[in-house]
Amino acid sequence: MKKQQEQIGISYGFGREFRRFFRSSSAKIGAFLIISLALIALFAPLLAPHNPYQPDSLRDAFQAPSSKFPLGTDQLGRCLLSRIIFGTRISLTVGLVVQGISVFIGVTLGLLAGFWEGKVDDLINGLINTMFGFPGFLFALAVVTALGPGIYNMFIALGLVGWPIIARVVRGQVFSVKNKEYVEAARAIGCRNFRIIWRHILPQCISPVLVLATLGMATAIMAEAGLSFLGLGAQPPSPSWGSIIARGRDYIWDAPWITTFPGIAIFLTVLGFNLLGDGLRDFLDPRL
């Protein structure tokens, strides 16, 4: 069983694994949600009934949901459904890019710390501990304040929040694997460090990192919504769900749909990633 898990990336009874994975209903629902969202993001221009950035006419403002505007319009007359559809692109991009950054930094530093030990490890471990001393969202807030609002700065900020936990786990894996017999054996026959890392250590890391990255996407998307809500993330007229809600707050008496529907989108996306991550965890590495 364990061996099977260890060799996940190296194809062994993959089909059987797949089916076992999908017996979990949460994983099923999660995967369904995420795939749907990915498809919506991909085909956004085809699916959106109107232009999400420019209204057809300013006089369409504050329309309640109708057949012409299925989710209503916002304060400038833009179709809310179209904006939410295009917002999917922003959210999924955020999830992927941020976790990409976190994984890259986290894995690199974790490997360095675990492999070289000594001063390097002390430094990196110290850095990890300091990062854990800051609530994540607040750190991202600080970074975005320092760099200025905007979506690229937000990628950096959120990426910097996500790497410590990945680094810690990778570091732990490195330590646990380093002393196994087959690694010593590999060293004995003269394998170079890089090869050892690549063939023996990294595969161990894939499962936990995958789980963390998936759950991390949920966190990143939630954080992006929060930052955009505060006006520090994606800038208008970018249809980030959080910023649509923020700009709709003034109109809560006239047009409550502006603040309601984007929130449902955030909820479903975060839910999807949470379920998927949970499913992956139960399946790959219940210890986490």
Added chain:
Amino acid sequence: MWVYILRRLLQMLPVLIGITLIAFILMNIVPGTAIMMMMDPRAANIPPELEARLLEQYGLLDPLPIRYLKFLGNALRGDLGFSLRFNQSVTKIVIERLPPTALLAASSITLATFMGVLLGIIAALRRGKLTDTFAMIISLIGASMPVFWFGILMILLFSVQLNWLPASGWGSGGIKFLIMPTIALGYGFAAIIARVTRSSVLEVLGMDYIRTARAKGLQEKVVIYKHGMKNALIPVITVVGGQVGRLLSGAVLTETVFGWPGLGRLLVDSIQMRDLPTVQGCLIFIAVVFVLINLITDIFYALLDPRIQYR
């Protein structure tokens, strides 16, 4: 025991210094006129000579490392800097905002822990049945619901539509101002506690010493309460401590939505007004509180769990 605490405090020190360094660096690489914040943005016209003089007076022209060292020295004595926006010491400003946030945090944690543990225990005892699934769905929703959106929905329903509860502020301190913010902030928290409680209770109930107690013929209730619960709740405490960070972050958003006059709102307002000394002071204060809470949680955990030894 005291050695353990002392060691942990010492371990915290570099972390705290690291935090001040990061906060300071972040806040001081930003461009923007601090002085301008004192004037009405619609008609600001400070003569440049006056601006230069003010900048010098507030020590804003010294080189960066010197400013950091001055700042660190002051911070260790409790002086977190001076806000040009309020013309007041940042420490005073932060302390003034502490009671509302403390109240909100305390009531959220209390409500959330209570509801979360209750929900988790019920779910564990009725494992596999409808109640369990239902409880877990509620919990899942809570963990995925953006806290600011939830707050706005509540305002929509209870203030705009029904006019039962006030939409903002903490007014006369009456409880009706506290209800919605507490629920908004606490829901996500409760969700996680519920899940952890449930799995912890399940784990404990399956353990050997419980089977032993059952085998001895003790009543089910006694088994559960006396032996199981206490041990089951230990990981829950860790989680509560660990989630405080998320709670503090959530407080920032909750206070903004509900116009709650606390630290979170101060932080957001200061960011938007570019009152960087206050942002810096807030961040450091929050981080220090966070680290302390982690420390207390660890100590608590160490005290409660008989298996832990103080290495």
Added chain:
Amino acid sequence: MKKALGFLLVMFLLMGVFVTPGVLAQREGEYGGTLIRDAAYGDPENLDPIVRGRISAMMVTMNLFDGLVAHDPESAAVIPAIAERWTISDDGLVYTFYLRNDAYFHNGRNITAHDFIYSFERLVDPVNASPLSFYLEGVIGKEAFEEGTADNIEGLKVLEDYVLEITLEGPNTSFLVPLGFPAAGVVPKEDVDRLGRDFGHQPVGSGPFKFVSWTKDDRVVLEVFEDYYKGRAYLDGLVFRVIPEAASKEADFRAGNLDAFIAPASIYRRVRNDPAFTDKITTVAEFFTRHIGFHTQKEPFNDVRVRQAFNYAIDTEAIIDIVLGGKGIPAVGFLPSSSYAFNKEMEGYGYDPDKARELLAAAGYADGVEVPIMTNEHPEWGLPVVEGIMGYLSDVGITLKPEVMETGVLYDRIRNGNYVSYIYSTGGDPHPVDYLYRFHTSRQEDINRYSNPELDALLEEAKRTADDQKVVQMVHEIDQMILEAAPIYFFHYNMAVMMHQDYVYGIKSAPIDMAMQDMWDVWMDPAPTR
């Protein structure tokens, strides 16, 4: 006969004694109650009037502090306050103020000319680093005092206990205007010394209300000052609540927990035609001109025809109607219509897209031109407006490229000249000459690098002229010159809206800023029980 005459005389005298006070002190309002207003621009942050020039503080401090003069609430003209009357020498250099002898601080002490010397020197003293020290610009010895080469300001003299003399270096037609703002108010030395920096959090003044308490980010509580020299105010108490959300303000207003608040466009658009709200709305054209500034030294705006084309291209009334919900008064020239020097005959740019295209073609831009524009996210003069006008401009060939940034950064870049165009709001000066002085070459950086020596000369002359009639004539000329040069797109004068319960009386159309209400003569009938 003599007895009868004597009796009648006594009767007349007695009638005079009883009737005159009634005629003189004719105050029609009801006394009592605590009025709750919104703190319109957020928490005041600091209530020491010299520390900041933000309206969020001034709307409170104007009720706590009094000065030599004040501003008439509706015309913004200078009117007496603690100085009952004053004389100006013929050369315009010496102002002599005669103070009343029955003005008191909240701590009970009588106010004399010495207190004004103290307060003014405090305003200018570099130790206090006040951004408002320029209020006393032009007074002899001010600079020496600031630089530390003098121990006091030479141009400020006490002639007698209640007579103050101020001497200027040169005539200044608008010298009295800033003296009516709270920063030029009189403060008690003993309390400033006692409280130090905390004076800004426990202010002591001489205005119609005195300070009670302040919960930061939540509310400021004031109560009536019984010994106010004009007679006590109607209200027993005054509360300023900090409510960041427009929607929450409305909720509290409807629930009866808020008596008056400044309404943003999002609310005004909905209630402006609602008959249920007719007597609950007071509006004013504030002294703020929203505009798009063109960098007059860069392409394409170095050509006056392009600037004029921009003005013709936009249907200003439609934008105000749709984007602002009607909350704006279309601008004619730069000077707002509520100013006493406003020229009612002046004609502005209308909506004429054909003329716009003509002008653009004549300037060589028949194929269109791209214009970057800096903006913030303000709902009434920021991105929503830019997004709204994009259509009109692209119609005549101008493509706008918005760059969104924070107000602070926006302002910085305006000062540095690092832009092609920007949308902004500016104004606030009660005196028309000061208001238009922005276009003087010396103030280039404030607005848009516009420089015209003819205009400069006219502005300088107006500033020196004491005769108000002449000044108004000159202002008309200046405004017309600016209109024709079109260094900006004349967008609108801010329409400020105060919504109040129908039992609130005495709210005035205050053009300096609607939030700057003198609460002394505001009353409630009936006062709400809370």
